[in-house]
Amino acid sequence: MKMGFLISFVNVKGGVGKTTIAFNLSHALRLLRRRVLLIDLDLQENLTDKAIKDRDKVENTVLDLITRDEVTASECIYDTVVDGVGIIPSELEIVRVNKEIDPVSNPQSLFVLKDKLEAVKTQYDYVLLDLHPNVDILTTMALIASSHYIIPIKPDSYSLKGLKIVNEYAGNISRANRNLKEIGILITDLDKRTSLANTFQEALNDTFGHRVMNTVIKRNAAITAAAFNNSTVFQYDQRQPGCQYFFSLAKEVILKCEEVVIDTDYHGVGVNG
Ligand SMILES: Nc1ncnc2c1ncn2[C@@H]1O[C@H](COP(=O)(O)OP(=O)(O)OP(=O)(O)O)[C@@H](O)[C@H]1O
Numbered sequence: 336m337k338m339g340f341l342i343s344f345v346n347v348k349g350g351v352g353k354t355t356i357a358f359n360l361s362h363a364l365r366l367l368r369r370r371v372l373l374i375d376l377d378l379q380e381n382l383t384d385k386a387i388k389d390r391d392k393v394e395n396t397v398l399d400l401i402t403r404d405e406v407t408a409s410e411c412i413y414d415t416v417v418d419g420v421g422i423i424p425s426e427l428e429i430v431r432v433n434k435e436i437d438p439v440s441n442p443q444s445l446f447v448l449k450d451k452l453e454a455v456k457t458q459y460d461y462v463l464l465d466l467h468p469n470v471d472i473l474t475t476m477a478l479i480a481s482s483h484y485i486i487p488i489k490p491d492s493y494s495l496k497g498l499k500i501v502n503e504y505a506g507n508i509s510r511a512n513r514n515l516k517e518i519g520i521l522i523t524d525l526d527k528r529t530s531l532a533n534t535f536q537e538a539l540n541d542t543f544g545h546r547v548m549n550t551v552i553k554r555n556a557a558i559t560a561a562a563f564n565n566s567t568v569f570q571y572d573q574r575q576p577g578c579q580y581f582f583s584l585a586k587e588v589i590l591k592c593e594e595v596v597i598d599t600d601y602h603g604v605g606v607n608g
């Protein structure tokens with residue numbers, strides 16, 4: 336049976352575009368006929384706020400999934416504003432996981448999310464996990480459940496510091512999850528008009544070489560405007576360059592995970608099709 340890929344977006348630096356990428360990539364993958372599930376693991380609930388179709392219907396969140404034995408993943412999945420993309424929502428109280436789970440006395444407790452998601456891995460081609468910008472029990476659980484991770488990075492020196500921490504941390508997680516693979520470092524919100532941006536991109540390519548993804552998510556005001564309107568950039572305005580960036584990202588992710596080359600370009604795909 337075909338099993339889905341679970342991809343975490345991780346960086347200890349906040350505001351690098353994790354939520355934006357998860358949401359827009361879900362739509363781009365959908366345009367390429369993949370079945371997608373989003374999981375919000377951030378107490379800020381940003382992804383839930385933007386993506387969920389009907390918040391009033393939510394009965395179970397990812398907190399219920401992790402902390403209540405009897406709750407299954409399918410009981411936590413809700414519709415999003417993108418047809419065919421589901422979401423497991425978050426809630427503020429999710430931080431309780433960090434207090435309630437004690438991996439020292441019970442190391443197996445870190446595998447709860449992984450075990451619960453096993454059941455949905457056959458129903459989805461991609462499960463995208465949006466994390467908060469901390470290295471803690473929640474992030475560890477997400478990476479133990481994941482098959483892949485992407486490190487989004489914004490052109491500033493703080494992001495580079497964050498990258499160093501993520502490198503060490505991912506190395507440690509790999510011992511608990513030997514299947515975990517890095518898709519790559521993804522440059523986001525790159526403003527080509529600034530000289531810093533060009534220097535940053537060159538420095539990153541020099542230092543990390545093939546680890547830097549080919550796709551670059553450049554700055555595009557429509558991406559923020561879309562999020563403000565609780566929609567993806569594809570829904571907001573399908574002619575915006577942001578659509579190209581996320582479409583290209585989806586193709587690169589499919590190439591890395593499925594080893595399938597997609598030669599359709601963005602204009603060849605109907606946004607509503
Ligand atoms: N390519 C882009 N062009 C324009 N704005 C962008 C782009 N990428 C991200 N942004 C904006 O940058 C801000 C931060 O992005 P986002 O919330 O996705 O980051 P995050 O990593 O999820 O943050 P946090 O760590 O708080 O969860 C948002 O206002 C988003 O709209």
Ligand SMILES: [Mg+2]
Pocket residue numbers: 353354355377381465466467
């Ligand atoms: Mg976020």
